[in-house]
Amino acid sequence: MLAAVTLSLQVQRATLDLLDGLNIEIAAHNSAGIPVDVRFTEPLEYAIDVLHGADVVWTSTPATPSQPTSVPPHTKRLLPGPSVLAIYIWNEETKDNASVAPGDYVVRVRLLGDGITPQATVNVHFISPTPISALGALHLGDALTIAGRFDPVAQTLTDTTGNVKLTKRLPTAPTDEPIAVRGYSIALPDRTRAFFVERWARIAKP
Numbered sequence: 001m002l003a004a005v006t007l008s009l010q011v012q013r014a015t016l017d018l019l020d021g022l023n024i025e026i027a028a029h030n031s032a033g034i035p036v037d038v039r040f041t042e043p044l045e046y047a048i049d050v051l052h053g054a055d056v057v058w059t060s061t062p063a064t065p066s067q068p069t070s071v072p073p074h075t076k077r078l079l080p081g082p083s084v085l086a087i088y089i090w091n092e093e094t095k096d097n098a099s100v101a102p103g104d105y106v107v108r109v110r111l112l113g114d115g116i117t118p119q120a121t122v123n124v125h126f127i128s129p130t131p132i133s134a135l136g137a138l139h140l141g142d143a144l145t146i147a148g149r150f151d152p153v154a155q156t157l158t159d160t161t162g163n164v165k166l167t168k169r170l171p172t173a174p175t176d177e178p179i180a181v182r183g184y185s186i187a188l189p190d191r192t193r194a195f196f197v198e199r200w201a202r203i204a205k206p
Contacts, residue, residue: 004032007120009109016127017145018099019092019182019199026085026109030078038113041073046085051106057094098204099180102128133161135185135193147180157181168197178203
């Protein structure tokens with residue numbers, strides 16, 4: 001009966017921007033006409049991996065091997081048809097806490113059952129950050145991602161098209177490599193534009 005169990009996943013996103021967040025819905029499908037019991041020897045029932053080519057840039061599984069646990073094996077009963085296992089929001093950062101670089105990636109989900117390992121994949125694409133020079137033509141308050149080199153003295157972010165003042169100090173941001181900044185454009189009292197920072201991360205090398 002375990003062969004009747006398959007996996008599917010769906011991703012939902014508002015934009016293709018870096019650092020915007022990716023909703024991942026995982027569902028198990030039981031094609032048998034009767035309930036199927038799946039046994040799990042570990043607390044984790046599934047694993048999510050994000051791959052860039054052959055490299056796993058992020059995974060939902062712990063970075064270190066799990067320590068001996070007192071949690072006993074457990075069983076999940078899957079009724080005929082689909083059963084949602086989880087809805088996971090990935091922050092679009094790598095396992096090294098960097099923003100993924102623009103490009104094509106694969107989200108892979110694996111069921112961690114005892115004697116059953118179905119998996120499913122879906123392709124996702126991330127676009128390049130919005131050029132800083134384009135901010136003046138965009139609506140105030142529109143959420144987007146920009147990127148560039150951070151100057152902690154001037155409190156600015158600079159790319160090849162221009163620079164913009166940031167509204168938030170980034171004391172731990174590197175100055176020797178690009179960072180991605182998620183937020184929105186605002187108008188200062190002197191009518192110049194600034195960028196309100198919601199979150200930021202250095203950009204992983206492609």
